[in-house]
Amino acid sequence: MWLLLLGLLNAHAMPGTEFNQLSNSLENASFSADKIQVLNTLSSNTSLTMSQGIGILESFSFASDQLKALRIIAPYLLERDKQYLLLDTFTFSSDKQKASSILSQIEPSRQREQEAAEMANRQALERARQKRELEEEIRQEQLEKERLEQEKFRQREQVRQEELARIEQERREAERLEQERYKRQQVRRKKMNLEELEQELAEVQNRLDEQAELLEAKGALLDEKIASVDAREQQLKKQRRDLKQREIELQSKRLELKEWELELKEWEMELNKRRR
Secondary structure (H helix, E strand, C coil): CHHHHHHHHHHHCCCHHHHHHHHHHHHHCCCHHHHHHHHHCCCCCCCECHHHHHHHHCCCCCHHHHHHHHHHHHHHECCHHHHHHHHCCCCCHHHHHHHHHHHHHCCCCHHHHHHHHHHHHHHHHHHHHHHHHHHHHHHHHHHHHHHHHHHHHHHHHHHHHHHHHHHHHHHHHHHHHHHHHHHHHHHHHHHCCHHHHHHHHHHHHHHHHHHHHHHHHHHHHHHHHHHHHHHHHHHHHHHHHHHHHHHHHHHHHHHHHHHHHHHHHHHHHHHHHHHC
């Protein structure tokens, strides 16, 4: 957490693009006096990190000029707990003592420190809020995915049960009709002569034709149901693809967060190297 606050504090200091412009101006200045004049043009609300202050001092060749520059930028320097890094810029212990004395005499603007702290606090709260929203979004996506899977299983089970019930009902109806037909045939065969039997056969043929038409109608109805089930299946596939795309986007966001954390760790390692 302290790394996050440290990063937010640095974010309140002079942006990298502005500092690069300042560095270019110092580099283009031919003489130390010109460089000092560039530093005198800094705005009163300027804030510099300790590493930026070191970069400014390193643009001067002589310790005396570096001390003059330090006296100018001292009110703008934050992160005073790291001033030992800046003191290492000087070679001789006497110059280091003078630089330390300047930093002790000229403290950073309290207003800039307060603004930096408030900005860090606001950004930390915003990061925490975004993290909570992202976690809630991931949880809602997971719940929606589980609901869709349950709905898909329920629909499949419902279709299967309906089909089984319909097949069982048709089987029983066919058995009943067959039994009734068989009974009628047995009774009629005992009572009918050959002519009546031929007439009965003709009627049976007509009924078979009607049943064939009925079966064709049932087949068409079954095709419609199958088409409806296929359409449902396609809809569920599309929902799965949408969910998969959403998961990829969420994973991309998590990767961006991890990259950000890695950058902060690299920055911390660099600072640790400087301390050693």
